[in-house]
C-alpha cells in the first residue's frame with residue numbers, strides 16, 4: 001500500500017527540492033557544455049532558449065504552488081506543506097530568467113535593461129510581477145511567518161496579482177500560437193475561479209438567514 005510506504009515529511013520535502021532543481025541542473029549542464037564549444041540544444045541562441053526555459057519553469061512552478069490548496073481540498077492530496085518550497089523555486093527561476101535576459105540577451109548593459117523595461121510593455125509587466133514576488137520570497141522563512149503573524153497571509157495574497165501579471169507577460173511576448181501560454185492561462189483562470197467560488201460559498205454561509213414568516 002502507498003500509505004504504508006509513505007516517506008517522512010522532511011524526506012519528501014527534500015524530494016520536492018530535488019525535483020524543482022532538476023531543470024536548473026539540466027540547463028546549467030547544457031550551458032557548461034555549450035561554453036566548452038559542444039553543440040547542444042541551446043547552441044543556436046543561448047539567450048533566447050534559456051530565457052524561454054527559465055520563464056517556463058518560473059511560471060509553471062508559480063502556478064503549481066497555487067494549485068496545491070485546491071488539490072488538497074478536492075482530491076485530499078496533502079501537498080500544501082510543500083507550497084513554500086515550490087514557490088521559492090519559482091522565484092529562483094524568475095531570478096535566473098532576469099539574469100539570462102540581462103547577461104545573455106542585453107550583454108550586461110544596465111542602461112539598456114531600464115530602456116527595455118520602460119519601452120516594452122511586456123517586459124514592464126514581467127518586472128512588476130518579479131517585484132510582487134520579491135516580498136513573498138523574502139518572507140518565506142518560518143521566522144518571518146512567526147514575526148508577521150496575520151500580516152504574513154496578507155503579504156502572501158500578492159501571489160495572485162503576481163501570477164496574473166506573469167501570465168499576461170507570457171501571453172504578450174508570444175510571436176505566434178503557443179499552446180503552453182494558453183494552458184498556463186487556463187490553469188490560472190481555473191485556480192482563481194475555484195478560489196472565488198469557495199470565497200462566495202463561505203460568504204453566503206456566514207450571511208444571516210431570514211425566515212419568510214417573520
Ligand code: HEM
Nearest residue numbers: 048051052055056058059094101126127129130166170173
Ligand atoms: C524583470 C523581469 C522580467 C524580464 C526582464 C523578462 C524578460 C523576458 C523576455 C525577454 C522574454 C522573451 C524571451 C524570448 O524572446 O523568447 C520572456 C519570456 C517569458 N517570461 Fe519573462 N521576464 C521577466 C519576468 C518574468 C516573470 C516574473 C515570469 C514568471 C513568473 C516570466 C515568465 C516568462 C515566460 C513564461 C516567458 C515565455 C517563455 C516561452 O517562450 O515559453 N518572466 N521574459
